[in-house]
Amino acid sequence: MATDVHRTQSSQKTPAAAPDKAPTGLRQHGPAASVSAVRVEGLTRAFDGHAVIDNLRLDVRPGEFVALLGRRGCGKSTLLRILAGLDRDITGTVLVPRRKAFAFQATRPTPWQKVWRNVLLGLPGKPERAVAERVLAEVGLTHRARSRSRALSEGEAQRASLARALVRDPDLLLLDEPFGTLDAPTRAEARRLLGELWQRRGCAVVLVTHDVAEAVLLADRVLVMEEGAIAYETTVEPDRPRDITDPRLTELRAELLARLGSGMATAEAA
Numbered sequence: 529m530a531t532d533v534h535r536t537q538s539s540q541k542t543p544a545a546a547p548d549k550a551p552t553g554l555r556q557h558g559p560a561a562s563v564s565a566v567r568v569e570g571l572t573r574a575f576d577g578h579a580v581i582d583n584l585r586l587d588v589r590p591g592e593f594v595a596l597l598g599r600r601g602c603g604k605s606t607l608l609r610i611l612a613g614l615d616r617d618i619t620g621t622v623l624v625p626r627r628k629a630f631a632f633q634a635t636r637p638t639p640w641q642k643v644w645r646n647v648l649l650g651l652p653g654k655p656e657r658a659v660a661e662r663v664l665a666e667v668g669l670t671h672r673a674r675s676r677s678r679a680l681s682e683g684e685a686q687r688a689s690l691a692r693a694l695v696r697d698p699d700l701l702l703l704d705e706p707f708g709t710l711d712a713p714t715r716a717e718a719r720r721l722l723g724e725l726w727q728r729r730g731c732a733v734v735l736v737t738h739d740v741a742e743a744v745l746l747a748d749r750v751l752v753m754e755e756g757a758i759a760y761e762t763t764v765e766p767d768r769p770r771d772i773t774d775p776r777l778t779e780l781r782a783e784l785l786a787r788l789g790s791g792m793a794t795a796e797a798a
């Protein structure tokens with residue numbers, strides 16, 4: 529798996545290592561790098577002198593599904609943007625796969641264009657429509673391939689966002705509250721789809737969510753972020769498909785909610 533390395537020792541903006549320089553970081557980390565999809569060490573990101581990410585350490589294994597919970601403003605999106613390579617004004621080391629994709633809530637980047645064209649946006653070369661159609665079929669949007677993006681419902685636009693990420697065939701999929709705007713039934717359906725896609729694709733996933741039930745239903749491991757670092761983590765044991773009424777998940781949700789604090793606004797699965 530080709531790896532990008534972002535490493536700085538100062539807070540100066542520093543570009544990621546050129547692709548052919550990436551092995552420098554891999555050498556430094558030795559064998560551990562080859563068993564991680566993501567390796568973050570000593571990561572700090574400050575805004576206006578305040579460290580939002582503070583000496584954070586994180587490892588994600590290839591193919592692992594990790595959910596990231598935390599109170600509002602604790603730095604989850606900032607971390608995801610750094611993993612996506614969208615923010616490089618950091619100190620510390622970040623190793624991520626070269627092939628990675630990022631999806632936020634449902635977006636329609638060019639609403640006037642047909643859905644299949646939206647899916648191919650930003651891809652190098654001139655990929656054929658069939659490439660978009662294949663991935664639209666995976667997310668159940670075959671019938672919408674030739675619709676204008678603006679005509680999509682919120683749930684459909686969410687699927688199109690996922691298609692736009694998956695068409696990059698990522699080794700790492702970064703999702704920032706992807707289902708935040710969906711109603712409960714559409715959200716449950718989107719969650720089921722994500723679980724299936726992840727099992728089929730085998731890519732590592734980092735999912736930021738406020739929904740504790742979503743985290744325990746989908747993830748191999750749930751992390752809780754506090755004060756700019758990973759303060760707590762737990763492995764989710766039950767086999768898939770998981771049932772939210774499974775007493776082990778009920779216990780885990782209670783544990784996580786307690787950890788997050790009663791004041792946190794969390795969504796729970798319907």
Ligand SMILES: Nc1ncnc2c1ncn2[C@@H]1O[C@H](COP(=O)(O)OP(=O)(O)OP(=O)(O)O)[C@@H](O)[C@H]1O
Binds near residue numbers: 580598599602
């Ligand atoms: N570009 C920026 N300039 C200044 N401050 C920023 C910037 N981006 C984020 N912050 C600050 O960093 C902190 C963390 O923001 P971030 O969006 O990462 O939190 P979050 O955990 O994702 O929050 P939420 O759960 O509400 O989405 C916030 O206090 C935010 O105001």
